[in-house]
Amino acid sequence: MNARPNIVLVHGAWADGSCWSGVIERLQADGYHVTAPQFPLTSLADDVARLRHVLELQDGDTIVAGHSYGGQVITALGTDAPNATGLVYVAAFALDNGESLGALLSQGPTTPALVHLFTDKQGFAWLSEDDFVNHFASGVDPVQARVLYAVQQPLAGSTFTDVIDVPAWKSLPTWYAVAAEDQAIPPEAERQFAGRMGATTIEVASGHLPMISHPDEVAQLIRTAAEGVHRADD
Template sequence: MADRPNIVLVHGAWADGSSWSAAIERLQATGYHVTAPQFALTKLADDAARLRHVLTRKDGPTIVVGHSYGGQIMTALGADAPNAVGLVYIAGFGLDEGESIGGLLAQVPPTPAIAHLDIDDQGFAWLPVDDFLNHFAADVDPTKARVMHAVQQPLHASALEEVMGPPAWKSFPTWFLVAEGDQTIPPDAQRQFAARMGATTTEIATNHVAMVSHPDEVVTIIETAAAAPVTA
């Protein structure tokens, strides 16, 4: 339907655009125009510039959806994200100005999924297969989780120390899915992000990659955001 907003889906670390496949199928089946670009995950500014470019190519209002580090990319758009009318965080980082992921994670013991990051000689962080299967994608079918591990997009370790500028969530309506069983981003941290955003929040019993293990619930949140009135 022409009056429906576009949907842009932003993958996080140790994933790629294919992680949104189940959600894309469902959204396309109900008439949405969906884009799930690939991100290099080398530097926050570069990833945000990539997302901004994708948004400039849209022909109208757009809901931006970010999972995990994809929430960081989305947040870094600031107040003037082109064509954006709403932000949906799926177990995502929603930092405030002056904060970093590393600073946040240093406040708590390492979560099981990221306790044994494998940093290569170029500074990229990879998830070992055991941690990926048993913690990052713990509620995903093991065969599918192994495919996800094979296509994982590593995050440059320097991204953990990058400091957030003015966050986009202060300028757009927000929705947040808290993953109650998340072993990557602590659920309490997600609740804190959502609360200070004033986000419309839903909690479901899922691990980190909710759009893979619980695509119906994720799509419901996206469609709720898409149906919200656009405010000037």
Template structure:
């Protein structure tokens, strides 16, 4: 044990754990033990169960970091987040009780990244390459963005209708990275999330996948959260 919290990184929809590669490298170089699990994106309940499984593997205090829909997963931990000492949102959803992703935008048109979402007969959505490269990963090198598109995980559209219970950020300290040039989640919505959860907030001139285009800023925010929560008492994870 080196006194540092464990770090668990949650990918969002249309992505996978490899989207955190540069952040993992940066955190490991600073002495952190990192886990970046894959999520099925088949239902919010399945994804929360997967996160709880991963948290059981961690020994000691743990920071959970979520990007985009990954924020929805960690928010849904509620007030039962064993061994979690803090939450870091990276251009991520941070809903409050009674809210759903579908209702969040009201009657507003979809953001540019989601304007041409492709939904198959089984109810799973994915992004066409042009929108992925041009909007979802707008400030990523196009060659890298096309690789990310090829590896994207489709998401069950059912997750957009799930209503949030008690959000975990009500009982845990939170940090938020606002991606000021985001074309998937409107930056003003990200600022609203950060403000109402009372998160320590940084704003970066980044597109949606800030952990790919600005990994240093993401690593710095995670380390700030780690330093702020050092020594925080936690309930032991179940055996």
């Protein structure tokens, strides 16, 4: 078993595991075992199943970090997530029992990143290029943002109506990185998520993709979580 926790990173909608590259490099340099799998985004159940599979492969305590919709995935692990000992939310949804993404997003005006969200004939949601580059990826170099747009993975529309059962954050310690300039999830909603979880919280002067635009701060928060869990085990 590793002397320090493993790290599993969960990407969100319209992204893939490579969005964590800057964070992965920093954590690997510190000697952490890091896994950033690809999630199908075909349903919440499919994504949770993939995450549970990856967690079962870890050789001990594991910090699980989720970005955006990835927060929905780590939350839906429930109370029996294999090897998971702490959760890190990065500009992410942290819903409670009975809540859904669609209901939450309908409570206020549509955020700039989602204004032109469209659903294809197969029921998958996509972002337009303008909304992705200028709002979803705000603060990221425009050349890189256009590459991210080109490789976006669509999200199954069913995930907006899936309801959370008992959230994993009720039984595991939590950390949260609020993206103070987020144009996809309202920053105030992120603060509310963090507050009701009792999460150890930082704020980053970032748009919706702080793991890309501010990898140092995000990697440090994950280190803090890993060190906190490791000390608790001593």
